[in-house]
Amino acid sequence: MLRTTVSNPDAAEADLLGQEDYVQLVTPEGERHANPTFDPWVADVTDEQLAGLYEDMVVVRRIDVEATALQRQGQLALWPPLLGQEAAQIGSARALRDDDFIMPSYRENGVAYCRGVALDDLVRVWRGYAHGSWDPQEHRMAIPAVIIGAQTLHAVGYAVGIMKDGADSAAITYFGDGATSQGDTNEAMIFAATYHAPVVFFCQNNHWAISEPVELQSKQHISERAPGFGIPSMRVDGNDVLAVMAATRVALDRAHTGGGPTYIEAVTYRMGPHTTSDDPTRYRSAEELAEWKAKDPIARLEKYLESRGAMTEELRARVNAKADSVAAEFRAGCIDMPKPEPMSLFDNVQVETNPVLERQRAQYAAYLAAFEGGE
Template structure:
């Protein structure tokens, strides 16, 4: 006899998530999370707040650069700072991160250079940085594909008998991709040290999460044999605690964990998007009241950390980072055209050599045309 599944479409609220800091900045108790953040001092919270201010400033500066034509595109992370900063700060240097395209706060925390954050969006490089220098792969534009890469890396950690952990960041929309399901099947079957970190920001471009899932996203993972946590993604302490729980499970041989960090994308999907066409203003206003920076500031004020000096130092740090980002972007030299063929393969071969030679001849034809040796029509042919 079949049991009907309850008709409980997911709601865009955060009433039933694990939480340690309320939107008003009140510290609340959670038996599940409290033991994992017992060592966090007010000063530690202050450093997390500073990181969040800095990455919000990076985001606003990069958005401005895109609006000014300096970048071809930018995917804003406004509103998701706590989910990214707290989880990234919980990691060790020997852990390895795989992300989609919005995790620029994670990249900052992993030590990615500021100019490297925008290089591919400016079109001056096919990717921004050397993954092995910072323990983080370059962004994956194909939605959900990198979860398989994370699982593969985790299998390597398991085979090497090291306690490093792979972390895959993705959005709510990616959970509808087959790659994510395949990754979770593989991770569960082989009991691998990987964290599936889902930032449920409520919108997969213009599609609300309730349209693609009738249950909370965290409910899906146990069906694969993976335990899950559903947390307030705008609560920096809850995110830190949940990530530590998942890391501990992975390092101790407990396998994978799925974290659903319930947050909200306050800005557009990218700078090419207009969210006013599909999103209600009242919804945006309700989530602005849950701003991760504002609630942490309220808590820091109660703890006596948020002083005028602290605020000024934080602002100066953010402004300096933004200035460095802008300078690195606008002063990034145009690459030589033939660099297009560098690093396509690990070793050079005749096929790529032939393509390089053909393209070189094509570029030379413009020099010939400008010199007047042949006509424009002959050069173009």
């Protein structure tokens, strides 16, 4: 079922993969490609469910744009945009079971939205009001990991725990192409293969690790690395929400049924900056950006729905109204967020307190008391 795609596929393989060197079910023009390998994995997806995926992507993009504006207005210290990567996140997140556990990087706000994370919790950390934004156990999703690649090791450890518990759930970890150059990510794959762990490695290849292009990190497709560790891989069009869902379902099925780890490279593009402190015009061309805008994941699904007669004015109006409502709630939740008490800085740092932490707490309390005394 799984295969590693090659840089220059022959005619038969190109036909299977959708005329590209990756799995593609819906073209940028909204045309559906038949694929005997992956079609069965999304055969149950109805027009209504496609409309739901479309709504998810539109709403998540609106959240992202609103968060970027909030940062520019001084309401957030930083924000990592996901503009252009909506299909990769929504397609994979909607394939997960409720008992699957997610280990994200810091850009998976679309995945968090699908997991039901409260809107204000999406920005709590970026506003500087908390160490972590939400309860990982409640949402079966860890808080954002800023250290590049660290979450891949966490995912494998969690997956091994699943095995020892005798459960049939899985772990999935998200990371960018830049993380594939980190030792942690490669070590995670070694452990995953060794222990046959039920984990999915989901690489969002958005072509830029901050200001460095993916060509500097890998001379071959990133998906071709995983088989060297003994992990089967797939390369999928990350701007095709249906293809992403199919690939993720394949990988999760392997994990749920004892097949071990799988690696997915979702080929997408970061249309915005790496974070709001970045200026992408300094290192990439306008022509490249225009090329990828033509492959926009939302516009692609909209065209496909139109071809099926499912993109009605009522649907457009409903989705736009939902996006407006979510954006207003999101903005209000950010601006009206209660400020934390200064001493809460020491809460939830460690499970058990210790003398060093208590000394720091006492010193900080004395520092604050000095202001209260007018000194």
